[in-house]
Amino acid sequence: xxxxxxxxxxxxxxxxxxxxxxxxxxxxxxxxxxxxxxxxxxxxxxxxxxxxxxxxxxxxxxxxxxxxxxxxxxxxxxxxxxxxxxxxxxxxxxxxxxxxxxxxxxxxxxxxxxxxxxxxxxxxxxxxxxxxxxxxxxxxxxxxxxxxxxxxxxxxxxxxxxxxxxxxxxxxx
Numbered sequence: 001x002x003x004x005x006x007x008x009x010x011x012x013x014x015x016x017x018x019x020x021x022x023x024x025x026x027x028x029x030x031x032x033x034x035x036x037x038x039x040x041x042x043x044x045x046x047x048x049x050x051x052x053x054x055x056x057x058x059x060x061x062x063x064x065x066x067x068x069x070x071x072x073x074x075x076x077x078x079x080x081x082x083x084x085x086x087x088x089x090x091x092x093x094x095x096x097x098x099x100x101x102x103x104x105x106x107x108x109x110x111x112x113x114x115x116x117x118x119x120x121x122x123x124x125x126x127x128x129x130x131x132x133x134x135x136x137x138x139x140x141x142x143x144x145x146x147x148x149x150x151x152x153x154x155x156x157x158x159x160x161x162x163x164x165x166x167x168x169x170x171x172x173x
Contacts, residue, residue, distance in 0.1 A: 006107040008048050009089065016046045020058075024112045027064055027119050037076055038063035044083070044111070056085040056109070062119065066127045070135035071143050075127050081118040 001023050008014055021041040027034045042060035049055055059082050065074045134144035142149040 001111040002108045003111065004107060005046060005054070005109050008046055008054065009107055012048060012051045014048045018044045018046065020044045020111050022060070022062065022112060022115050024115060027116065029120065029123075034064045034066055036062060037065050038078075046109075048089075052089055054087045054089060056083060056087070056114070058083045060115075062115065064119070066124070068129040068133060069126045070133040071129060071145055072136065073129050073143070073145075075129050077124060077127055079119060079122045079124075081115065081122060083114060083118060085114065 001020055003018060003020065008016060019041050020043075022036070022039045024036055024039070026036055039062050040060065042058055044056065044058040047055040059080070061078050061080050063076050063078045066077045067073065068075050129145070136143055137149045137151050139151040140149050142151075
């Protein structure tokens with residue numbers, strides 16, 4: 001969703017509260033494409049601060065379907081997004097606060113891009129369907145949470161392969 005903020009850019013100290021919605025149907029990154037399961041309209045607060053800064057703030061929850069890090073089953077993950085942005089309107093403001101490198105381009109504010117950035121910042125390090133998730137079998141791919149497989153689960157250290165061969169030779173004698 002894009003909103004026009006022309007009046008906010010031209011009137012000093014103007015404050016607006018808008019009800020906005022997210023048009024994003026999926027979140028796409030280098031990790032893959034993740035469907036958005038739930039999203040709700042939320043309040044976005046905009047403020048022209050002394051014709052130097054545009055302050056944008058708001059809060060919302062977005063629920064995404066993310067695969068479990070062990071068994072790959074989809075898990076509903078709700079991210080609480082807190083939007084707190086500060087865009088400079090002129091070059092002098094940009095120099096005063098070197099941390100803010102974002103520039104407001106034009107008179108349109110892209111809500112989906114702001115939400116995309118917030119999701120990226122709040123992305124969980126690891127998603128599990130449950131704490132005791134057993135994962136999938138490395139040999140046959142069976143989800144070990146649902147059933148057990150008959151594969152040999154013994155993991156051998158590949159550095160000891162030469163010694164393993166020697167033991168196998170002595171077993172045959």
